Amino acid sequence: MRINDGDIQIIIRAAAILEKEYKYHYTHRELALKAGTNESKLRVGFKQIYKCTIHEYLTRLRITKVKEMLLATDWPLQAIATSCGYKNPSLLIRNFKKSTGLTPLEWKAANNSIAGNLKR
Secondary structure, eight states: OOOOHHHHHHHHHHHHHHHHOTTSOOOHHHHHHHHTSOHHHHHHHHHHHHSSOHHHHHHHHHHHHHHHHHHHOOOOHHHHHHHTTOSSHHHHHHHHHHHHSSOHHHHHHHHHHHHHHHHO
């Protein structure tokens, strides 16, 4: 399926929706309707523009938000998981470890240690 310049703008709009509303669990249909396209163009366009699926894109967004919260807060993992759109911490831990090779708490300890060394 070929996407045109108008489709590209719609796909970018869909990505912007996900960036603002990463906590929400959109179906492809809901996201397509909100962005102004159909599911097929949304899926194909996302893959062409971002080189990943919508789910992979959303997971990356959420992991980035989790990292920010791990460094900026002392919230328990349950609260961070909920705040970042995960229904339970075990799914967050699994996705985080798949993405970084570390659990969230291991990553936080390693990055707090690096930040501490930079301040010295």
